[in-house]
Amino acid sequence: MDVSLVLIVVMGVLFACGVYAMLERSLTRVLIGFLLLGNATNLMLLIVMGRPGIAPFFGAGTTEEMSDPLPQALTLTAIVITFAVSAFLLALIYRSWQLGQADTVEDDEADMAVRERGGVAEVTMDDETEIEDEDDDATTDFVGTDTAPITIIGSRDFAGVRDDAPVDTRAERRPKGGGDK
Numbered sequence: 227m228d229v230s231l232v233l234i235v236v237m238g239v240l241f242a243c244g245v246y247a248m249l250e251r252s253l254t255r256v257l258i259g260f261l262l263l264g265n266a267t268n269l270m271l272l273i274v275m276g277r278p279g280i281a282p283f284f285g286a287g288t289t290e291e292m293s294d295p296l297p298q299a300l301t302l303t304a305i306v307i308t309f310a311v312s313a314f315l316l317a318l319i320y321r322s323w324q325l326g327q328a329d330t331v332e333d334d335e336a337d338m339a340v341r342e343r344g345g346v347a348e349v350t351m352d353d354e355t356e357i358e359d360e361d362d363d364a365t366t367d368f369v370g371t372d373t374a375p376i377t378i379i380g381s382r383d384f385a386g387v388r389d390d391a392p393v394d395t396r397a398e399r400r401p402k403g404g405g406d407k
Contacts, residue, residue: 240266253329257315264308271301
């Protein structure tokens with residue numbers, strides 16, 4: 227397999243420029259950086275694809291003559307993902323331009339508070355996240371049946387519920403033609 231050094235250098239430059247552009251505060255530059263990363267990913271998949279060959283259909287030739295279909299499928303997937311995230315970023319850019327006539331991301335009060343709190347020990351930050359009331363009945367585990375979010379209702383609970391769904395019984399699961407011997 228002979229890979230052109232120019233493709234590898236271009237891929238590296240696209241990755242570097244994409245990461246650099248995504249580190250900016252402007253959403254337009256983030257979009258451009260993401261598009262560069264998507265193109266660099268497609269180029270990387272093109273490089274690892276190897277030597278081109280015949281279409282990988284059954285009976286078309288030997289396996290040595292066929293091209294690998296996995297990088298082609300991954301390239302199509304990368305194109306779709308890049309398109310979807312680009313559309314989402316364009317919607318974010320449009321909405322931020324409508325609201326503030328700018329596409330830069332500004333720091334809010336919570337970001338500045340986290341930045342100023344940088345030297346605080348982790349123990350005090352853990353104390354802030356503790357649950358205030360230990361006797362509270364609401365849990366997030368849903369272990370007990372009293373707090374479970376889903377209740378299964380059957381015909382025994384309400385007279386109006388029809389419970390005539392087919393049931394997989396042991397007799398129905400036996401293999402055909404032999405049974406248990």
